[in-house]
Amino acid sequence: MRAIDFSAAINETLRQEMARDENIVVFGEDVGFFGGLFGCTKNLQKEFGESRVRDTPISEGAIIGAAVGAALGGLRPVAELQFIDFVGCNGAMDQIFNQMAKMRYMFGGAVSVPVIVRAPCGSRYPIAGGAAQHSQNLEAWFMHVPGLKVVTPSNPYDAKGLLTTALRGDDPVFFIEHKLLYYAQRMPSLREKYPTLLCDVPETVYTMSFGHANIVKVGRDVTVVATMMMVHKCVKAAEELSKLGIELEIIDPRTLIPLDARTILDSVKKTGRVVIVSEDCRTGGVAAEIAATIVEEGFDHLEGPIRRLSGLDVPTPYSPSLERAAIPQEEDIIKAVREIIGS
């Protein structure tokens, strides 16, 4: 087994693909000399030079805008937003939802805009309190913009395969990386608690189709759909529930756009019960969209109401006691599952 962590998987993918395709360029804040705040672009500038790997000013609008222009000019830019929270800064959002996402359609298919925006998201509890402006989960925002693919890997293996696919595709991709996933190698306590954070990642290059969910664990009783860090919490919760004779079927969509509704519905057909676990705020969130899809297309298989376990509708608080309470934890998952099956 070759266990590397999430940031190393991102780094390796970028390196391998940049060597394969000279049109791939990487830029963002601190990504060059420093190698990125989370080390995802480490040594890329050294290896590929300052023309292809560039440090930018703190100009999110120009980072994404220049990525759009560079893509129109035939490059495959990978633009890093240092934190997904910065997507609203300085005109970046306009470049994403009014330009990048819409260009293929509004220009009648005349152009491709293969930009990849890499954006770290999520709470780093219990490692570091990022508070309200460095901890958000905004994936639902991008799901609502036609023209963007929204990729949410939960482990290093998927990260490598999905990023390779993104780099070879012709569409803009919002590639969202949960920050806690970066810490598995560095924080023994974290990987002891969630051993699935590390997994075997082949050194050879491979791609993974978008829109194919991963059945993380097969089970007969309850379908649990979970994204990113929540997948690992659900695995942990499933171990406890197994002891009570309750078997979860855990499904990780891996990409939210396109969403593999088929795999989710097939599971619901089997279990009849659903809990959706996502870290983003509940209202108008990821879980709402998945729940609506299940109700619309799989209502007859449901034996009870769907439960959403999402982040609370609050700005992410700073203090650990509050931050912990703001996002779903293993005990919340266990409680929700027991409630819906009446155990």
Place this chain on the structure above:
Amino acid sequence: MAEFADLSKNQLAEMLSTMLRIRKFEEKAGELFSQGLIPGLIHLYIGEEAVAVGVCENLKQSDYVVSTHRGHGHCIAKGGDTKKMMAELLGKATGYSKGRGGSMHMIAPEIGVMGCSGIVGAGIPIAAGLGLSSDVKKSGRIVACFFGDGASNTGTFHEGLNLAAAWKLPVVFVCENNLYAISVPMKKTTTIEHVADRAAAYGILGIIVDGMDVISVYNVFREAAERARAGKGPTLMECKTYRFRGHFEGDPRGGGVYRSEAEMTEWKNKCPIRSFRTKLIDSETLTEEEVQEIERRIIEEIEEAAEFAQNSPYPPASEVSNDVFALDQQEGTGK
């Protein structure tokens, strides 16, 4: 012919033709709009023709243009097909964007027109990115980025110019200062008189040019283009100009609600086409008959374009969901 720089008779005649093509296209578009044949908004370029033509005369087909909501002139000056353009305004399947974009979202990548945009200032960092692609690929292509005085107060103006300057990208930023951001005069929102003065903040050259004089625009842009091609980075060029119509067709009294009659008359007297035409005839570069022949030909072309557009089909509703994504093999079983 010293007043015409290095331009040949053919080039000069071509420049006059292009200015006329823009004018006649826009007049026709305005006419079709008033007949209710254009199902959306249009912003006409009438009065500003010297800017697009003076700039684009210096560009190769492979060079890039980034345009604005007032983009018809840029597209024509870069060699756009007036049939496809008019069809796009009418929302027809034969338009540049297959009727998906309309006036504000035209594109013609095959001639380097990399898109008009309805968001003021949005094209500026995109132009920097096109410059980046040229720089990384060493393609030698330069970028002419058009925007208005209003865009110079957006955040992306600052970010885009700073980035292009820091990376010495081959972009010429062409500000078409027509004095008004819709109804608001620049002097009410901006404490400096000249947008070009902002160049100092980015350590690049800022130049003010008479945007009603196509030869002045040509000369200034030529130097800026040479700097860009030589790897010396961007230039901010401010063209003082004026739109003869309202901000959009339908703007009451052609923009006369917020502009005085005296001011509008003063600028219309500086009509860039009339003055260029007179100069070409007075200098005996072209004869009156030659100019009339050009005018006749252009009017005929625009009539044909309008006819083509009107006779073209609308895109079928069955295509409403096409081209949101590339057709590739990445999709799984999901929606």
